[in-house]
Structures are given as C-alpha cells and as structure tokens.
Amino acid sequence: MKVKICKLLSDKHLQARELRAEVLRKPLGLPADDPAFNDKESDVHFVALKKDSVVGIVVLVPDYKPGVGKLRQMATAEEVRGEGYGIALGSALEEYAAKNGMTSILLHSRHYAVGFYEKLGYKITSDVFQEVGIDHFVMEKDIITG
Numbered sequence: 001m002k003v004k005i006c007k008l009l010s011d012k013h014l015q016a017r018e019l020r021a022e023v024l025r026k027p028l029g030l031p032a033d034d035p036a037f038n039d040k041e042s043d044v045h046f047v048a049l050k051k052d053s054v055v056g057i058v059v060l061v062p063d064y065k066p067g068v069g070k071l072r073q074m075a076t077a078e079e080v081r082g083e084g085y086g087i088a089l090g091s092a093l094e095e096y097a098a099k100n101g102m103t104s105i106l107l108h109s110r111h112y113a114v115g116f117y118e119k120l121g122y123k124i125t126s127d128v129f130q131e132v133g134i135d136h137f138v139m140e141k142d143i144i145t146g
C-alpha cells in the first residue's frame with residue numbers, strides 16, 4: 001500500500017478522477033465532468049496505490065481558511081474497502097497539511113461516512129445540511145504541527 005501526491009492531469013490523476021466519478025458521482029446520477037467537481041492546480045491530489053493501480057483518492061485544498069485545510073473527494077475502490085486505504089489517505093493528507101503550516105482540517109461528510117471520519121479523529125461541528133441531495137455534516141480535526 002502506497003499513498004502518493006500526483007500532478008494535475010497526470011496518468012494517475014486521471015485514473016483517480018475516473019474512480020472518484022464511479023464512487024461519488026455515478027450513484028447519484030451526476031455527470032463526471034461537472035466544472036464544480038474539477039480539481040485546481042493549487043489543490044494537492046493524493047492517490048492510494050495497490051500494485052501501481054489507483055484504488056483511492058483524496059484532495060486537500062490548502063488554506064481553505066487561514067490555517068485550515070479542506071479535505072474533499074475522499075473515495076476508495078469498493079474491492080479494497082476495509083483494507084486501510086481510507087485511513088492511509090486521510091493520514092497522508094494530515095501529515096502534509098501539518099508540515100505546510102495548517103493547524104486543522106475541515107470537511108463535509110456525507111451522513112453515512114461520519115463513522116469513518118470519526119475513526120480518523122474528526123468531530124461533527126455543524127447541524128445537518130444538504131449537498132448534492134444528501135445529508136451532510138461539517139467535521140473538523142486539529143492536527144499536530146512541528
């Protein structure tokens with residue numbers, strides 16, 4: 001199991017985008033190429049690899065607010081769930097954010113993923129709200145610096 005940072009529009013990034021469309025968007029009947037879903041050059045794109053195949057992705061928006069990174073678009077391939085790739089992606093993102101001066105991470109969790117983020121140490125900090133037609137919560141975590 002490896003987690004790497006990949007460049008925007010590199011082979012690995014394109015494979016990760018396909019996986020993400022499959023896992024996060026297709027089940028909701030959403031198009032894969034929604035501009036709001038597109039990644040920015042300034043985002044940090046993490047991919048999880050199993051024998052060089054992309055099996056997971058997560059994106060960090062650095063300094064979404066001063067000192068706060070935003071975790072978005074977390075997804076792992078169905079066939080590897082429960083093997084630790086989700087935790088590995090979250091941990092790599094936090095380590096990178098801490099090294100780059102961020103002191104906390106926030107995210108919008110789909111209601112059915114809350115238990116997963118709790119395992120990573122996130123806590124709910126909002127009331128329920130709707131995003132892409134699904135109940136979501138803001139979750140936050142302080143990360144250790146230095």
Ligand SMILES: CC(C)(COP(=O)(O)OP(=O)(O)OC[C@H]1O[C@@H](n2cnc3c(N)ncnc32)[C@H](O)[C@@H]1OP(=O)(O)O)[C@@H](O)C(=O)NCCC(=O)NCCS
Binds near residue numbers: 084085086113116
């Ligand atoms: C949520 C998701 C990224 C977790 O990935 P994963 O590869 O299964 O994660 P891990 O194998 O590292 O699991 C870590 C732990 O979290 C648990 N877990 C995973 N998904 C969970 C969930 N939805 N609710 C509660 N616990 C969950 C696992 O059972 C495991 O527990 P353990 O350590 O006691 O064995 C993956 O299930 C996924 O892509 N889901 C569909 C997309 C999605 O919901 N993304 C989040 C959008 S906000």
